[in-house]
Amino acid sequence: MGDVVSSHLDENKREIITARTRDVMREFGETYQQQYAVALFNSVRYEIEGGGTQSQLLHRKDPLVDRSIFSGNLFQYLEENRKWRNRFVFVASSYSISLYESKTAHDRSLHPKVTINCAGYRALKSMEEYMDLVNNSLPGVKARPSSSPFVKCATQFPLILWHPYARHHYFCVMTEKEQTKWHAVLQDCVRHTNNGLSEDCKVLTPAFTDAVRLHRQAKGHYGTWDMMCGGPPQILANLVMETLHPEMRSLIAHRLKGKLQQKQRHWMLISDALYKQVLRHTRAHYEALVQSCEVQRPALDAGLRTDMDQIIASKDHVQGKMRALVLPRAEQLLLASVKPYVDSILEALMEPTSRGFSEVRDVFSRELVEVSKNTLNGGGKELLGEQMERLSMLAFHPVKMQSCYEEVEQLNLDGLQQRFDVSSPSVFVQRAQILMREQMDNAVYTFEQLLNQSLEGQGDEDLCKTIQKCEDRVLKKYDYDSSTVRKKFFREALLQIIIPYMLKHLSPSCTAELPKFKELIFEDFSRFLLVENVFEEVVLHSVTKDIMMAVKEAAVQRRHNLYRDSMVLTNSDPNLHLLGESPSVDWSTKFSPDDPEGEGEGGAQDEGPRGGLAAAKRRRQVVSMIQLDGVPLAYESCMEVPGVEGIPEEEGEDYGMRCKLGTEEEEDDDDDEARMLPRTPKSPDSVHEIRGLINPVVEVEHPEAEEGGTNGAEPVSATVLLEDGSVEEVRSVTTLVEGGDQRRVSPQDMMKRLMGKDRKQEVTDIEQAIQEIDLAVQEGGKDTDLEADLGQTSSKTNEGLNEVGPQPIRNGLTGGDGNGEEVENFGEKVAVQISDVVCEI
Structure with missing residues (x-):
């Protein structure tokens, strides 16, 4: 190529x-x-004069510090050899997309194969939509309606990044749920990078x-x-x-x-x-x-x-002269061609935008309800840290915010675009979505600060009530701030639509007369006062009054949920704004049940190549552990690769091994978010693992092994607390001796160590069991039901030592053929073993 x-x-x-x-x-x-x-x-004038409104919600300075958005595996189409390859995709906090050969390459900090800046792109998930755009790229070359695309997707769930000038990128996944999640992530990358100017x-x-x-x-x-x-x-x-x-x-x-x-x-x-x-x-x-x-x-x-005062006075003088020239023509144009359409434009903007901000409020409330439920059912503050850690990134979770974004995507300016030269409503849609995300993050951050302040020195009994009070307080402030932000957005959108239209019609008649106004500006001030900018400001002022009145009238209507301009809440909560100067709360360590001393992740006990607080935080992802309905996906593309028919294999590569390696590395990631996911059961891979499942073995360091003792004086518990919190019985204990060999403890020693405080009663029970066995052995040849009874007795004797349940006696313990002699030998051996235990006791 x-x-x-x-x-x-x-x-x-x-x-x-x-x-x-x-x-x-x-x-x-x-x-x-x-x-x-x-x-x-x-800028200097604004700094001196001041102005602007104060928001009620707090603003987080750097919400995505030490965070990443998403990572996972996708199939990428390589145009060089026209083949599909499995790639590990990492979306950083900058919303740039990096593609690696594997997850191992990313963990080793190798350079990515491709880095995509999504500015100017469109995220598509339909091959038909993509082909419509491609067929229009070469005017004069008409494509047949039935013409097939030049990219044959390996699955029926494609993901495409399209750009009018730059290279296109093609991906695919295995399930529709994956496609929906990845499409939301890609859209968020495009949305963020398109709003790149700070x-x-x-x-x-x-x-x-x-x-x-x-x-x-x-x-x-x-x-x-x-x-x-x-x-x-x-x-x-x-x-x-x-x-x-x-x-x-x-x-x-x-x-x-x-x-x-x-x-x-x-x-x-x-x-x-x-x-x-x-x-x-x-x-x-x-x-x-x-x-x-x-x-x-x-x-x-x-x-x-x-010279600020003189410059401002000179500008006001020029504006007054120019207003006499421009205003009559501007008012005539406004009356004939703009005012009749202001209400229609405003209505088209307000309906979907108000629904979107209302959905933001509902999503925030639903998440807090889940926090209250899970905290109440899970035991109070112990799980609150995990819940708040997830809530803190709610605004940057594209899947959870998708319902809010979809409301604004319904914005339609048909009939008005051609008249006012609006190329596409996407400019206003993406701007509204960015504002929605900012308001959600402000609400979450304010709630975090209020809750953290309320929880200091408070018990668990009022936890849900405290959450409810903080939520009500935040929602009131959100309603005011969202109303202010929306009204400002509507005014700016109307100006973006109307001002270019007016300049286009006024410039031909006014531009020729603008040079004479340069004579009114002192030469020292000519760098700061340009007649072109003054002319645009005059046109802007001529329209602003009508736009402000239109937005103010819309605020009276209850269906838009807008506050009136007379309702100003300046400095209504000064104590809250003092909290804005406090650092963000690290919920993962504040109430961490695994770290009572407050060391947190990457503390003194977390050492090694992947240890350290910075490394632990870098592993936190906004969307990494979120699944639909709280259930892991049943079939992930990063866990299994399509067959050879769907995707050609690369020479010398084993896709199954690579995907398996990537999956194992995903499971080894022990960050906070991964622990909260239910793990999919895995079958054992070796004989030793199977034995370990049937007969769990616990390795302990024997305190008296170095002194030559055969058995420790302290009893060892018969249960073990596993990493996932479950309790499991064991029947064998391996004693670790420094400088020596490991030896396995016999069942007799294990039973001896498992004895409780009342040993006399247990010895009496064992002696009675021995007598019953001796009696059964003596009558073994006469009673036909003896074998069944003895099987039950042996089952009870071995209960707690073998988790697999009673097993049938096939060849006997002495190698016989299964007759009564085997039963007799077995009974004698059990009796001898129990006698040995009694003697040792």
Whole structure:
């Protein structure tokens, strides 16, 4: 396939790609430098003047520290040899997807085979949906409705990551439940990376977004943009590909040879190589651009703080002059083309968004009900740590949050998209989902802090009541915060839809008159006050009043569950906000029943290559131990591989062995989350394991073995507490002697050690049993029912020493043929053994 790429992307075309990228970055760089100074001015002004509303819920600073999202096995399609291979997939807290040869390779910190940044991708689980997108990738080449895809999926449960420019990735699993879970994880990766620009960067982020928007508007592209996703280098690469990709497709598409499927495969490889080359250039250009702006920042900041009052006064003067020019035209456009549609747009946004936030509230309440039930039934605080550890990651669990996300995915702007140039509602859907996740995490974190404060010095009897009080307190604050967040989201969404539409219609008549306003700005302030930005702010102010009124009227309707703007809860709970400065609660160690001294995972007793607190926390996963309905999946793809007919084998590889190895390593992982899962019973693999199951053996260090004693003075218990908490009887004890051989304790010694305090009564019972056996032996030849009675007696005698129950006597204990002589010999031998025990006692 490399020949296909090199033959179509020759040196001449690569120079064209480099030149186009350099031109776009030069134009963007000029705009970015201008917007950088404007963004710095707005940031300093906001810092001085203040503003904004205070949330009622606490905010967690770094929720995913020392966490990972998910890991497991998938089948990946390799385009190089057109075969499917089993891969271990690890999703880090950054939501990047890493594919390894095996779990062992990941544990050894080897480099992954592939690392996928999901920005700009779409997660699909239908081959038909994928083929619809692929068939539209080559305009002019029509595919038949019955044409088969060029990728033959090994199972009927595919998972596909599709990108308009970059390489596609194909996976499949064995069950529908796995497909649903993995699809939710992949969607969460896409959702997170598409929201890649951090709002904490008060200068870089607004400067970049405004520069991209103004650059596209200069090219005639108004409205929302689907490819505004990922980090700045990726967004810039998408900006270049927006014009370069169609140009290169027109040059190359007609030269592709072969059948339709082959043409599609070749074009995707070429497109991926094209995108990678553009991305390398945009990354280098952007880093140099930011560095040059950051060098000038101290001087700009000092000048701003010195002349802030004069700059604000100058801006207000220019805005007043420009408002007289723009407002009459803007009001006419609003009245004719915008106001009639504001209510329809708002209704289309509010219905699914309000249902989604309501579902967030319900999911949070249901999880707390489960915490109360499990804690009450499980014994109080001992299990509370495990329950709260799972609850703390609820917001980042894509499977549990899927019901909330699905409500917002029903957002439909049909009929309004074409009018207001909205490319797709996905921009608003993903933004609402991110806000829902933030509100869920804020609610969970606030509940954790309140519960931790309430539980200090409190007994178990009021635990459920305490949980209920904290829940009620958090839900009230969630209702207020979710209402505030939704109203802000509705206002921003309306502005994103309406402002580009108005700028598109007002710019042709107003742009020619804007240069005269530059004369009103002092030269020293010209870097911070640009007439283009002032013009957009004037248009924004002309629309804001109507949008605020529309949202305020919607808040009155009860069905949207919105608080009125008059209900302001500023500083309503100052004591709670003091808790926000406290560190997050480590529930896994706070009430850990296995660690009463508070050492936690990776304490002094947890040493070795996998020990240590950091290593233990790195093994914690958000979705690793979650199964549907609390039951493990009956059939996981990482445990069994399809047959040869479905997936071609790789030469020299044993898939069954590799999958088995991966499964065993999964089971060896002893983190907190894995312990809570019920383990699937496994059959023994060797004769020694079978004997160990039938006759459990306990190894103990004998205190008197070094002194030459044959038997210890202290009695040994007949039961053993296993690792899973169950109690099991044993009939043999192996004594460990330092520097010597191990020897197995006889049944007589075991019975002797198992004697209780009242030994006289037990000796009397044993003597009576001996007499009954002697009497039975003497009458053995006369009574036909003796064999059955003796079988029952021997069964009772061996009870507690052999867990497999009574076994039939086949060849006798003396090698006979099963006649009465065998019974007599057996009875005599039992009597002798019991007599020896009595003598020893």
